[in-house]
Amino acid sequence: MKTKVDASHSPQRDPLQILRDLVTNEFECAICLDTCTNTNVNPQCGHRFCKVCIELSLSKCKHECPNCRARIPTYRTLRQDAQFDRIVSTYIHTFIVVGNTLSYHLKIIHNQTLTS
Numbered sequence: 730m731k732t733k734v735d736a737s738h739s740p741q742r743d744p745l746q747i748l749r750d751l752v753t754n755e756f757e758c759a760i761c762l763d764t765c766t767n768t769n770v771n772p773q774c775g776h777r778f779c780k781v782c783i784e785l786s787l788s789k790c791k792h793e794c795p796n797c798r799a800r801i802p803t804y805r806t807l808r809q810d811a812q813f814d815r816i817v818s819t820y821i822h823t824f825i826v827v828g829n830t831l832s833y834h835l836k837i838i839h840n841q842t843l844t845s
């Protein structure tokens with residue numbers, strides 16, 4: 730689940746949210762709008778989707794990239810992108826570690842502001 734953040738109403742955006750948005754937008758599957766899992770890439774255009782999402786899309790409708798409409802003749806045209814999956818999991822892992830550290834420090838700063 731994604732929550733939309735209205736930047737205009739929150740000038741001090743949560744740094745964690747900025748990081749989260751970055752990761753989500755960069756690794757987003759255009760079909761399910763979530764982070765790609767078992768990523769498949771269309772070599773024609775370089776767009777990436779979850780394996781299940783693109784399989785479903787190809788079985789349901791026209792054989793084209795849901796992002797840019799480049800032709801995808803068969804599912805076998807697509808390539809598994811294990812390296813992309815590794816990058817995604819590395820980023821998400823880093824994000825969790827950085828996020829935890831960041832919120833820990835923010836809490837300390839917040840508490841110091843309250844007590845001083």
Ligand SMILES: [Zn+2]
Binds near residue numbers: 762779
């Ligand atoms: Zn997907």
Ligand SMILES: [Zn+2]
Binds near residue numbers: 771776795797
């Ligand atoms: Zn495409």
